[in-house]
Amino acid sequence: MQPKQQGKMFTTESVTAGHPDKLCDAISDAILDTALTQDPNARTAVETLATPGRITLAGEVTTTATLDTERIVRDTLHRIGYIPDQFTVDDLIIEQSPDIAQGVDTGGAGDQGHMFGYAVDAPGYLPAPVTLAHRLARAVHANPFGLGPDGKTQVTFDGDQLRTVLVSVQHPSSLEQAEVREQVQQVIAPHVDLTGVTLLVNPTGRFVLGGPDADTGLTGRKIIVDTYGGTARHGGGAFSGKDPSKVDRSAAYAARQAALSLIANGYATECEVQLAYAIGIPEPVSIHVDTKGTGNNNAAEKALTNIDFTPNGITQRLNLRQPIYTQTAAYGHFGRPDFPWEQPLNL
Incomplete structure (x- = not known):
């Protein structure tokens, strides 16, 4: 054709939620939610690999929570529609590097990187x-x-x-x-x-x-599905399995809220916001606004001046230490009004 x-x-x-990559996102986020339920200060960066008959967990977790990762995996498989007993679970998770932790302990970003948020004047602020x-x-x-x-x-x-x-x-x-x-x-x-x-x-x-019998699944491989479907840019990192100290996730949510807030407050009808960070430093190293010719970029950027874009500020404003992340693992992180980053700020 x-x-x-x-x-x-x-x-x-x-x-769908049963796509092998989305299955992995769901498992990673289920581990995060379980940790946050017991320990709101948990730090996780969990990666899941799904192959025929096997689920492999890797990454870093630092928490006081007791995590029965095999049970979490099997419960997630069952919920999504797979037969849990057909899979072996390998847990290779380790503790977070102290070199990273020393920067996060003081409120700094958990990594360097740049994140994009996008919104358009349409239902759900999405194309x-x-x-x-x-x-x-x-x-x-x-x-x-x-x-x-x-x-x-x-x-x-x-x-x-x-x-x-x-x-x-x-x-x-x-x-x-x-x-x-x-x-x-x-x-x-x-x-x-x-x-x-x-x-x-x-x-x-x-x-x-x-499913995994036909196609390997991996956490974070459907980031365009997670965000804007290719209409707007995406930063360098995935979301699932990461607690809000990881700006890959929390700052992407903050940038999305900033973009839709600018539209809701009349600064533009289409908007993209970029935030960038250096590991261990709380404040973003840059903030950039592009209203795509539908508004004044300088005025829109100025409207964001008083918003706290530090990891701690974002986490507190959006209440990101609650176990809400399994819900995000399929059908996009944006355009769903139940999530706090989808609520416009008064600018």
């Missing part, structure tokens, strides 16, 4: 393509037909017009392609008008073997 050439085409994707891709992925995973946990969605827009919807979803071997297509259509129909839209379902014609 040749790609369509007319108009301004843009494509973005989402994946329509990424919002729709997540909505369809969530619906596919929650299907009532017994389709498998592993799946992906992809949507292509020509300007404001939806042109193509692609759904790939794991299914029992007993189902023929036509049956899978019919079930997918029923699942997504309440969420999207398919009139005049090309619908592609499992383009290879078969998706029986899925």
Whole structure:
């Protein structure tokens, strides 16, 4: 099939909670949440690797919490739709380096890096393509037909017009392609008008073997799905498994809140905010605002002057020491009003 050439085409994707990379994100964040439930000052940077029949945990944790990591892994596998007893769990987690800890202990950033936040004047302060891709992925995973946990969605827009919807979803071997297509259509129909839209379902014609049995999973490998679907830039680090002392996560949330706050306060209709940090230093080394030609960059940047962008300031303002992170592991970290970084500040 040749790609369509007319108009301004843009494509973005989402994946279901059972995608192997998202499974790993969920496990890493479940370990973080368990630690924070017992020890609000826990520091974690947990990486999960999923391969056929095996879940491997690595990274660094410093906490007074008692973590039964094998139980956390198995509970997460069950919740998402996998059979826990089919997996062996290897725990290779170590304690955080004292060289890093000495900078974090004094309130400094846990690492160097730059983070982006983006918002647009639209429902959820997100572009329509990424919002729709997540909505369809969530619906596919929650299907009532017994389709498998592993799946992906992809949507292509020509300007404001939806042109193509692609759904790939794991299914029992007993189902023929036509049956899978019919079930997918029923699942997504309440969420999207398919009139005049090309619908592609499992383009290879078969998706029986899925999850870690078919594709290695790794924490942090779906960072564009986690953020803005490619519409805006992303910093150098992933989110899942990291406590808020890691600015990869907390400052990305703060930058997102800053961007949508600028829009909510009338400074722009599209906005991108960049924050940058040096390890061990609390204050960001730079703050940059780009209103994409929809506002005054200098005025918007000045409006952020009194916001505390130190790791401790962000953590306190957004109440990030609570166990909320497992909820973020699938269907994006943004555009969901229950999260504190999605609430606009008065500027």
